Amino acid sequence: MNNVLEVIDVTVRFGGVTAVAGANFTMKKGELLGFIGPNGAGKTTLMRVITGIVKPQEGHISLDERDLSSLSINERINCGLALAQQIVQPFQDMSLLDNVALACGSTKTRNAIKSMFYTDRSEERQRAAELLHMVGLEDAANSMPSTLPLGYLKRMEVARALALDPHLLLLDEPLAGLNQNEARGLADLIQTLNNNGQTILLIEHNLREVMRICPLLYVQDNGRPIAYGPSKEVMQIAEVRSAYLGKAE
Amino acid sequence: MAYEITLLTTIAISVLFALSLNFISGFCGQISLGHAAFLGTGAYTSAMMTKASIPFLVTLPAAALSAAALGFIIGLTSLRVRHDFLAITTMGAGFLFVGIIRQQDFFGGEIGIAGIPATGLGRIGFMSLCMSLAALFALFSIAVRRSWMGFVFASIADNEDVTRILGINASAYKLIAFVIGTATAGVAGALYAHHFRFIGPDSFGFVESVSVLAMVIVGGIGSVTGIIFSAAILSVMPLMFQFIDDYKLLLYSALLFFMMRFSPDGLAGLFKRAFRKYAGERP
Amino acid sequence: MLYLELFIQGIVQGSIYALIALGLTLVYGLLRILHVAHAALFTLGGYIGVIVTNQTGSLALAVLVAAILVGIVGMAVYKIAYEPLLSQPPFIALIASIALFIASEELFRIVFGPYGLSYASQPLTGHLELFPGFRLKYAEMLVIGMSVVVLSILAYLSLNTRIGIAWRASVTDPSMARAFGVNIQNVRYMNFFIGSALAAIAGVLVALLNNFVEPTMGSVASYKALAIIVLGGLGNIRGTLLASMLLGIIEAFGTIYIGHLIDRDALAFGFLIIVLMVRPQGLMGVK
Numbered sequence: 001m002n003n004v005l006e007v008i009d010v011t012v013r014f015g016g017v018t019a020v021a022g023a024n025f026t027m028k029k030g031e032l033l034g035f036i037g038p039n040g041a042g043k044t045t046l047m048r049v050i051t052g053i054v055k056p057q058e059g060h061i062s063l064d065e066r067d068l069s070s071l072s073i074n075e076r077i078n079c080g081l082a083l084a085q086q087i088v089q090p091f092q093d094m095s096l097l098d099n100v101a102l103a104c105g106s107t108k109t110r111n112a113i114k115s116m117f118y119t120d121r122s123e124e125r126q127r128a129a130e131l132l133h134m135v136g137l138e139d140a141a142n143s144m145p146s147t148l149p150l151g152y153l154k155r156m157e158v159a160r161a162l163a164l165d166p167h168l169l170l171l172d173e174p175l176a177g178l179n180q181n182e183a184r185g186l187a188d189l190i191q192t193l194n195n196n197g198q199t200i201l202l203i204e205h206n207l208r209e210v211m212r213i214c215p216l217l218y219v220q221d222n223g224r225p226i227a228y229g230p231s232k233e234v235m236q237i238a239e240v241r242s243a244y245l246g247k248a249e
Numbered sequence: 250m251a252y253e254i255t256l257l258t259t260i261a262i263s264v265l266f267a268l269s270l271n272f273i274s275g276f277c278g279q280i281s282l283g284h285a286a287f288l289g290t291g292a293y294t295s296a297m298m299t300k301a302s303i304p305f306l307v308t309l310p311a312a313a314l315s316a317a318a319l320g321f322i323i324g325l326t327s328l329r330v331r332h333d334f335l336a337i338t339t340m341g342a343g344f345l346f347v348g349i350i351r352q353q354d355f356f357g358g359e360i361g362i363a364g365i366p367a368t369g370l371g372r373i374g375f376m377s378l379c380m381s382l383a384a385l386f387a388l389f390s391i392a393v394r395r396s397w398m399g400f401v402f403a404s405i406a407d408n409e410d411v412t413r414i415l416g417i418n419a420s421a422y423k424l425i426a427f428v429i430g431t432a433t434a435g436v437a438g439a440l441y442a443h444h445f446r447f448i449g450p451d452s453f454g455f456v457e458s459v460s461v462l463a464m465v466i467v468g469g470i471g472s473v474t475g476i477i478f479s480a481a482i483l484s485v486m487p488l489m490f491q492f493i494d495d496y497k498l499l500l501y502s503a504l505l506f507f508m509m510r511f512s513p514d515g516l517a518g519l520f521k522r523a524f525r526k527y528a529g530e531r532p
Numbered sequence: 533m534l535y536l537e538l539f540i541q542g543i544v545q546g547s548i549y550a551l552i553a554l555g556l557t558l559v560y561g562l563l564r565i566l567h568v569a570h571a572a573l574f575t576l577g578g579y580i581g582v583i584v585t586n587q588t589g590s591l592a593l594a595v596l597v598a599a600i601l602v603g604i605v606g607m608a609v610y611k612i613a614y615e616p617l618l619s620q621p622p623f624i625a626l627i628a629s630i631a632l633f634i635a636s637e638e639l640f641r642i643v644f645g646p647y648g649l650s651y652a653s654q655p656l657t658g659h660l661e662l663f664p665g666f667r668l669k670y671a672e673m674l675v676i677g678m679s680v681v682v683l684s685i686l687a688y689l690s691l692n693t694r695i696g697i698a699w700r701a702s703v704t705d706p707s708m709a710r711a712f713g714v715n716i717q718n719v720r721y722m723n724f725f726i727g728s729a730l731a732a733i734a735g736v737l738v739a740l741l742n743n744f745v746e747p748t749m750g751s752v753a754s755y756k757a758l759a760i761i762v763l764g765g766l767g768n769i770r771g772t773l774l775a776s777m778l779l780g781i782i783e784a785f786g787t788i789y790i791g792h793l794i795d796r797d798a799l800a801f802g803f804l805i806i807v808l809m810v811r812p813q814g815l816m817g818v819k
Contacts, residue, residue, distance in 0.1 A: 051414075077416030085414070091407040102404055103415045108397045112421035115397040164416055280623045326805070329812045333566060333622060337762040338808055341801030344755065348798020455755065459630050466627055499638035502631045509628035510613065513620045 002029045003065060004168050004199045005050070010059035012045055012223075019045040021223045023059070027168065027201060032194040034214030034231065035203045038243065042223040043203050044086075047172055050201075051083055052076050064167055078110070082166030086173040088153040090145035096156050097141040100128035103163035131159040135189060151182040158189070168199050175206045187213050211235070219243070254376050256485060261379035262440045263484035267464040267476050268386050269433035274462065275471035276390075276399060277426035278406025279327050280336045283343025284461050287431040289453030290316040290346070291438025293356055296365045296448055305368040305443060312439035313432040320431025324424045331409070343458050351450045361449025368443050379440050386433055390473050402426060406471075463505050469517025479516055536666065538784040544672045544741075546780025547679035551734035552753055553760040553772050554683070555606075555727025561703040561767030562723050564622055565614055568629040570731055571754030572636035573609075577602045577732025578745040579644055586652045591740070598736050599729040606728025607721050633754060640747035648746030656740065675737045682733065683773070686726070699723070703767070752797050759804045765814030775815055779803065 005027040012020040020042040027033055037043050048054040050061055052073045061068045063079050071079065091099050102109075104124035109115050132141050135155040140148055145156070154174055161169055171190065175183040187209040194200050194213075204210045210217070210231075217234040219227040221243040227234045234240055270284045291312035298308040323342050330338050350356050357363075368375050393399050401422050404412045412419045442448050464483050468476030487497055512519045552574055559567040577598040584594035613632055617625045656670040690696035701709040702719040710716050739745045760779055764771030779800055786799045794802060807815060 074413045074416050074418050077414065083414055089408055089411045091404050091411065093403065093407055098400075102400055105397055105400070106416055109401050109417050112398070112401075112418060112425055115401060116393060118397040119392075119395050121397075121400070160415070326809065330808050333564070333766065334762060334808065334812065334814075336566070336623070336626065337758050338805060340755065341759060341804045344798050344801045345794075345805065348795030348801070349793070351795050352793055456634075459627075463627060463631075466623070495642070496638070499635055499642070502634035502638065506613075506628055506631035506635060509624050509631065510616060513617070513624040
């Protein structure tokens with residue numbers, strides 16, 4: 001009953017190439033699911049199907065048991081999806097605080113015409129400050145993005161996604177490009193968020209951290225799902241070991 | 250006195266027109282190279298109506314509506330194409346406007362519309378109307394920039410895709426920017442037609458579109474006060490340079506070029522840097 | 533018969549467009565700059581062509597001198613106007629380019645006079661009667677022949693020489709080309725030299741067709757060439773050539789059939805807007 005995300009028989013073809021073939025999984029409230037697979041496994045494509053950038057040829061996606069097929073990306077976000085992208089894209093001309101505050105103001109920005117009549121930002125800025133504190137960026141709140149290292153911006157990206165109060169948080173390779181300490185710190189944060197009840201789908205390449213924090217795994221190779229279940233069991237499956245471990249690490 | 254009135258009226262209309270483009274290009278980041286078409290739409294609408302003895306003030310909302318209707322359509326194209334494609338599409342819309350007007354006898358064709366009646370407000374009354382409309386729109390612009398609408402506009406200008414990822418309907422905001430900006434350009438057009446009492450296709454061509462974009466960029470894109478200054482200076486410059494008539498366009502374009510080359514953030518940036526130097530380079 | 537005549541006229545006009553637009557699309561491919569001032573180089577080419585022909589009596593020499601001189605001016609434009617603006621938002625370079633174009637038109641007017649120039653004795657005035665009632669002017673044949681020859685040579689060089697391959701690589705992916713040791717700066721200079729030289733040749737050819745050059749002969753060409761490169765899918769060379777020919781032909785027919793509704797020079801933009809609504813990435817652009 002309380003399925004947050006359902007991915008049902010999703011197939012995507014680009015020309016003659018099948019990028020995703022029959023992807024299938026469901027996420028219940030409060031789960032932290034690690035979505036792994038070697039390079040070219042179709043992870044990004046499936047992620048784009050969930051956000052609505054790519055339209056699947058078959059299958060469908062539903063969020064809180066609502067079919068998302070006909071919705072645009074911003075409508076899906078308004079249904080309770082939030083996304084932290086792999087390549088961080090802060091608004092360059094705004095401080096970190098305002099980057100997050102804009103996302104906090106969804107009640108004020110939902111209706112474009114009414115947005116003209118709201119001027120006060122203090123409430124959203126306060127909430128943004130709390131979120132930045134939660135991800136450990138309270139010191140950098142008033143800095144401009146161009147002056148900050150990647151590790152900070154990755155955390156800002158997570159805070160900005162959390163600002164939408166999502167039912168499901170999609171994290172696309174949040175650890176990519178970080179050094180070991182930074183990656184460990186951010187993975188700890190993801191685990192903390194999950195412990196606080198946040199449902200998270202983590203698409204990630206860093207197997208060590210995924211194994212450390214994710215109780216559940218979904219593995220895809222060459223677009224095909226090859227395993228889905230508790231992490232320890234999944235990693236015992238021979239096909240997973242050869243597909244993933246054999247090549248990647 | 251008459252000369253000063255003409256000058257101030259011209260400035261006020263230019264300021265209103267430049268601020269209307271600033272709403273689209275400055276606030277929302279949608280560069281338009283065909284904005285003169287909306288000035289033209291307002292001008293033709295209003296002129297045709299007053300020539301049919303409809304009171305001038307009634308024609309103002311009509312001019313705004315007709316320009317906004319066209320602006321809405323161009324706004325829709327901005328949902329399909331972006332950046333350089335949008336700049337060229339809007340430029341194309343400008344050429345299309347002039348190209349169509351030129352061939353219609355109904356709009357006076359190549360010759361244009363002469364003998365546009367007076368407004369009945371008197372020279373000073375008309376000047377005051379122009380100035381107060383420009384001032385009103387300047388205040389409105391500042392208010393919008395401070396509002397959540399302005400906040401979203403800034404984010405769209407910065408990175409439209411990310412704005413959408415934050416669940417914001419960027420398309421709706423872009424359309425609003427186009428509708429408000431073009432409606433205001435339409436009002437400026439109505440004023441323009443009754444200021445010069447003559448309009449023709451060439452009054453709304455590409456050079457006009459570039460001039461108004463130049464006003465916005467020279468003023469400092471997005472800066473309301475900077476644009477008021479630059480629109481005032483750039484619109485009277487041709488009048489002031491009358492004595493070097495033969496070289497005025499050369500001087501104008503050379504100034505524009507050097508401005509872009511040496512101070513791309515416009516007058517606003519120039520003043521900011523000068524002020525920082527004056528204040529002693531403190532961070 | 534009318535159809536054939538209109539078609540040939542379209543091809544002639546399309547060849548001119550192709551020569552102009554190719555330089556523009558090369559600049560866009562490499563630098564993402566909409567180089568409006570390109571049309572000023574076209575005008576300059578026309579002037580040099582007429583002046584050299586009138587002084588020496590040789591059209592071939594005129595084409596050569598115009599191409600080389602204007603090519604060098606094109607490199608100077610890059611160095612002086614665009615290189616310092618590469619880190620700025622793209623509309624800064626666009627406005628600078630428009631300003632440069634207007635200033636150049638004014639300079640032409642002041643230096644060469646407002647009334648334009650003609651050939652002392654117009655070269656290639658004759659025509660060939662292909663079959664009764666259908667004539668092709670020598671000048672028109674030269675336009676088509678010249679475009680085919682020049683563009684084929686370029687295509688050959690870019691496909692078969694080391695420098696040509698480096699150049700294509702830089703237009704497609706500058707950072708990758710740099711990684712392979714291509715000197716991007718030299719490629720940019722070469723790009724501006726070739727593009728400007730092509731525009732100059734187009735200028736000489738237009739001067740020949742009309743027996744006339746004037747300061748404003750570039751204005752229509754400049755904006756239309758922008759429409760063409762957008763139609764072709766910004767930076768796409770084959771798309772640009774296709775769009776040039778299509779537009780030449782559409783204009784030739786459009787002027788006859790819908791000329792009373794819409795100005796000839798606005799047709800290009802009507803076509804452009806329709807295409808972009810259906811294919812926002814242009815005729816041959818990649819999404």
